[in-house]
Amino acid sequence: MKKIKILFAGHDLKFAQLIMNSLNNKEQYEVRVDEWLGHNVHNEAQSVECLNWADVIVCEWGLGNAVWYSKHKKPYQRLIVRMHRQEVETNYPFEFEIDNIDQIIAISPYVYEEFYRTFRFPREKMTMIYNLVDTREMDQPKITEAQFNLGIIGVCPKMKRLDLAIDVLEKLWNRDSRYKLYVKGKLPQEYTWLWNREEERSYYEELFERIEQAPWKENVIFDGYGSDIGQWLSKIGFVLSTSDFESFHLAPSEGMASGAYPLILKWSGSDTIYPNNLLLADTDEIVEKVEKMNGSKRNRHIEVELKKYVMDNFSIQKITSEWESLISRLTVTI
Known part of the structure; x- marks a missing residue:
């Protein structure tokens, strides 16, 4: 042939x-x-x-x-x-x-x-x-404390809105200090083109200073860049998508395939990729969703539905x- x-x-x-x-x-x-x-x-x-x-x-x-x-x-x-x-x-x-x-x-x-x-x-x-999405690679057993771990994949450039992810962590940490935010991906300093832009650099410098001065600073963990997304997601209970805009954004679907709940702030076109019931209006609604999910017994049915959606579509x-x-x-x- x-x-x-x-x-x-x-x-x-x-x-x-x-x-x-x-x-x-x-x-x-x-x-x-x-x-x-x-x-x-x-x-x-x-x-x-x-x-x-x-x-x-x-x-x-x-x-x-x-x-x-x-x-x-x-x-x-x-x-x-x-x-x-x-x-x-x-x-x-x-x-x-x-x-x-x-x-x-x-x-x-x-x-x-x-x-x-x-x-x-x-x-x-x-x-x-x-x-x-490599659904098989993403589907790995979760660690026990995953329900208190938020994850965000890729935080550059500033339109990814790491500041909003930090806002979510701060609000949750003030209610329960077990909450952590894990950041996966390169730091802005690792992108020469980005770090040379004054507006971008100032945004991150102010944000890193905010983290450094915060009582919850140890609960923000930068895990760096790597292709081990499936393994990394095993410790993540919620995946954040806080960008101003995206074309697709793989992170929520990768998270869903792992059984993590996606926390997606609406952007133009997000409803053509993800179901409306997964799209949230602001950080307060994200916090409310996390607390609601963690305030009840973990629903195995929801996890199955998340994985099925990714399998059926991506x-x-x-x-x-x-x-x-x-x-x-x-x-x-x-």
């Missing part, structure tokens, strides 16, 4: 890694990577070599990679561009050779409409496929099947 050769090209492939692995594990596909150094920086000789190899090209993010491949792909090749949200704030999509792009994937219904509104891509070239099996259907449709004449 002749394998379909699929090339993934982009500078940040962390959200695509699961789908790359899943497709590569199928006997009908062979997957390679053209890893770019930035939005518009790459080894062109390497990209040309990868281009000459591929049947299907997937540009992860619609940035300079999608511009380059849309201008260089060959007539017999199929080009898919998977876009998140960041692209709306760039001019790259206006530079696409749109006639050479076979399909544009948006990762949520709201983002789909934002891309159409902003760039007027032909709708027949657009589709929506959610991000995916599992590797479901999303891989949608990718396979798309690839099959695009490559039927190759």
